[in-house]
Amino acid sequence: MNTFHEEEKLAKTYDSRLMMRLLSYAKPYLALIMGCIVLLAFIAATDLAQPYLFKVAIDDHLNYGTKTYELSDTARQYFDVAATDETLTIHQKDGARYHLTTEGRQLPLSDEAVTYLRQQDYRAVMQLALLLVFIFIAGFIMNFLQVYLLNYASNRIIMSIRQELFDHLQHMSLGYFDHQPVGRLVTRITNDTETLHEMYTSVLVNLFKDVFLLGGIVIIMIRLNLQLALVSFSLIPFVLLATWFFRSRVRDAYREVRTRLARINTSLNENLSGVRTIHVFAREAQQSQSFDDLNHQHLIANEKENRISSVFRPAVEMIGSLALAAVVYFGSRQVISGTIEFGILFAFISYIRQFFQPISNLTDKYNILQSAMASSERIFQLLDRAPEIKDHNEALTPANLKGHITFDHVWFAYQEEDWILKDISFNIHPGESVAFVGATGAGKTSLIHLLARFYDIQKGSISIDGIDLRNIKQSALRREIGIVLQDVFLFSGTIAENISLYLPDISRKQIEQAAKEVNAHDFISKLPNGYDEPVMERGNNFSTGQQQLISFARTLVASPSILVLDEATAHIDAETEGLIQQAIPRLMAGRTTIAIAHRLSTIQHCDRIIVLHQGEIVEMGNHQDLLKKRGYYYRLYRLQYQENNSA
Numbered sequence: 001m002n003t004f005h006e007e008e009k010l011a012k013t014y015d016s017r018l019m020m021r022l023l024s025y026a027k028p029y030l031a032l033i034m035g036c037i038v039l040l041a042f043i044a045a046t047d048l049a050q051p052y053l054f055k056v057a058i059d060d061h062l063n064y065g066t067k068t069y070e071l072s073d074t075a076r077q078y079f080d081v082a083a084t085d086e087t088l089t090i091h092q093k094d095g096a097r098y099h100l101t102t103e104g105r106q107l108p109l110s111d112e113a114v115t116y117l118r119q120q121d122y123r124a125v126m127q128l129a130l131l132l133v134f135i136f137i138a139g140f141i142m143n144f145l146q147v148y149l150l151n152y153a154s155n156r157i158i159m160s161i162r163q164e165l166f167d168h169l170q171h172m173s174l175g176y177f178d179h180q181p182v183g184r185l186v187t188r189i190t191n192d193t194e195t196l197h198e199m200y201t202s203v204l205v206n207l208f209k210d211v212f213l214l215g216g217i218v219i220i221m222i223r224l225n226l227q228l229a230l231v232s233f234s235l236i237p238f239v240l241l242a243t244w245f246f247r248s249r250v251r252d253a254y255r256e257v258r259t260r261l262a263r264i265n266t267s268l269n270e271n272l273s274g275v276r277t278i279h280v281f282a283r284e285a286q287q288s289q290s291f292d293d294l295n296h297q298h299l300i301a302n303e304k305e306n307r308i309s310s311v312f313r314p315a316v317e318m319i320g321s322l323a324l325a326a327v328v329y330f331g332s333r334q335v336i337s338g339t340i341e342f343g344i345l346f347a348f349i350s351y352i353r354q355f356f357q358p359i360s361n362l363t364d365k366y367n368i369l370q371s372a373m374a375s376s377e378r379i380f381q382l383l384d385r386a387p388e389i390k391d392h393n394e395a396l397t398p399a400n401l402k403g404h405i406t407f408d409h410v411w412f413a414y415q416e417e418d419w420i421l422k423d424i425s426f427n428i429h430p431g432e433s434v435a436f437v438g439a440t441g442a443g444k445t446s447l448i449h450l451l452a453r454f455y456d457i458q459k460g461s462i463s464i465d466g467i468d469l470r471n472i473k474q475s476a477l478r479r480e481i482g483i484v485l486q487d488v489f490l491f492s493g494t495i496a497e498n499i500s501l502y503l504p505d506i507s508r509k510q511i512e513q514a515a516k517e518v519n520a521h522d523f524i525s526k527l528p529n530g531y532d533e534p535v536m537e538r539g540n541n542f543s544t545g546q547q548q549l550i551s552f553a554r555t556l557v558a559s560p561s562i563l564v565l566d567e568a569t570a571h572i573d574a575e576t577e578g579l580i581q582q583a584i585p586r587l588m589a590g591r592t593t594i595a596i597a598h599r600l601s602t603i604q605h606c607d608r609i610i611v612l613h614q615g616e617i618v619e620m621g622n623h624q625d626l627l628k629k630r631g632y633y634y635r636l637y638r639l640q641y642q643e644n645n646s647a
Contacts, residue, residue: 018376029153037208039146044212046139051350057128059343061121078113154200162193173388174454183269192375199372210358217351235323246312253305260298320356397476401561402430403592404465411459420446422615433593435603438612444596482560486567488547490539496531499553514557519579520549545576565595
């Protein structure tokens with residue numbers, strides 16, 4: 001299996017260095033995040049208060065054993081007590097009637113006294129119910145604020161990371177993209193950043209709630225009843241064992257899922273990009289079968305991960321159920337024996353359910369954290385990769401270059417010493433037109449890449465107007481060089497936007513003037529929306545010739561000092577080529593022009609022709625001089641002449 005498109009190996013499940021770097025992006029929103037943590041503390045408090053209030057209602061007002069009331073003047077009329085008594089102790093056991101203890105005797109209370117006592121209990125329970133409603137409402141409001149603020153901060157954190165990634169990629173050298181699949185880079189900016197968003201919202205801050213909740217439950221349970229608390233905590237070692245087992249097994253399974261998913265993404269990218277070739281060669285069935293194999297492998301990997309995850313959550317729930325059963329058993333015995341009240345047992349049951357819920361949710365949080373660590377490592381690897389072509393601090397920003405180009409003993413290789421250009425030297429004077437010809441692989445396009453400084457040379461020097469390219473800022477250099485490529489790329493938007501490339505200082509009048517000079521205005525003006533006609537993806541709603549005319553207008557409107565035509569008429573029809581040939585003299589006027597062409601008929605008018613063969617200059621001169629030499633150029637010309645005649 002070709003691993004070119006596959007994701008790299010995952011890093012550690014948790015890497016403190018990566019986490020600290022991720023947290024650095026949260027510094028501008030530290031106040032919001034701290035606010036969310038404070039809200040989570042209050043939310044945890046509302047969750048902890050609910051079982052305790054139920055315990056109070058049960059033990060103090062519904063099924064109490066002994067209760068002391070303060071005697072008011074209103075209460076005395078219901079009880080036969082001495083005028084000096086200030087408190088009243090009431091007993092109730094196993095649902096029996098109230099009894100009054102006074103002077104060592106237990107006396108049954110009258111119906112009026114029982115009614116009076118019950119009314120007080122009713123009022124107390126109503127107050128507790130209202131308090132619960134208040135807690136529910138407060139919890140809802142705080143949950144809303146916490147979720148909103150956390151997502152607000154997280155969205156902006158991810159936006160800044162995504163923007164930084166995009167800006168960094170925009171400044172990477174072309175050599176970097178030669179070795180990176182486009183699908184992988186798109187994954188960095190989309191999927192990987194979205195994974196970080198899940199980590200910020202679902203794991204990072206919410207872990208504080210789990211800590212607050214678990215810590216609060218432990219404290220409350222110990223204070224309510226130490227013996228039942230120890231019974232509840234006795235099964236925690238089994239939870240830790242299950243967590244360790246899950247952690248050690250799911251990581252490999254998760255790696256396999258990511259690898260299989262990367263292969264699916266690769267297949268999708270290639271099949272959708274090459275759908276025309278698939279149809280031309282009737283490869284639909286074979287490609288479908290290939291994708292089905294990859295899809296099935298991904299399914300198997302997912303099922304393996306699901307099996308492991310499916311064991312962990314029920315295992316934790318089973319341990320929680322065992323802890324619950326143990327508490328019910330020991331607690332019930334204590335309730336029956338009168339050691340504790342029923343409300344305490346009820347509260348313990350509720351707290352145990354709350355205690356094991358965060359642990360049960362560990363599966364999802366672990367997966368998110370694992371994925372976030374892997375994504376952050378890949379993102380930071382990209383951000384830490386410095387561009388191979390960099391401007392030094394003293395780089396110049398020359399304006400209005402004349403276009404005097406000098407290659408002085410230039411050697412260049414894309415990889416190590418696999419030389420593409422060997423000891424290349426030539427001069428091009430301002431305003432001169434020079435064509436480069438040669439067989440495929442001779443190094444013609446590489447010359448253009450070096451002139452625009454898309455790559456740096458290994459030996460020799462290249463200069464414009466006597467200034468070494470390495471001493472000119474890349475942005476300034478490329479503003480002076482207008483390149484019309486063989487394969488035109490149009491962006492989604494409008495025709496006007498594709499000509500101006502969104503530069504605000506280019507007016508509509510300049511756009512239209514440039515289109516007129518390259519003979520593109522006629523076809524544009526006939527479109528329903530003219531220059532505001534939408535351009536579909538890659539310009540698929542225009543013919544190849546129309547795309548090339550737009551490309552010529554795009555180059556002209558930038559007013560470059562140096563014009564480069566790289567096989568600009570290779571794939572267009574004869575009519576459009578005629579329009580372009582009419583426009584080329586206007587484009588070349590006052591500019592240094594470099595043309596690359598296989599069809600020698602298109603470059604005969606050039607002042608000079610430089611012939612390349614296997615990365616070396618073998619001939620140089622104008623069209624007539626080279627024909628007279630009867631050398632390599634003459635053989636190329638004769639070969640094309642014979643091909644044209646036979647056609």
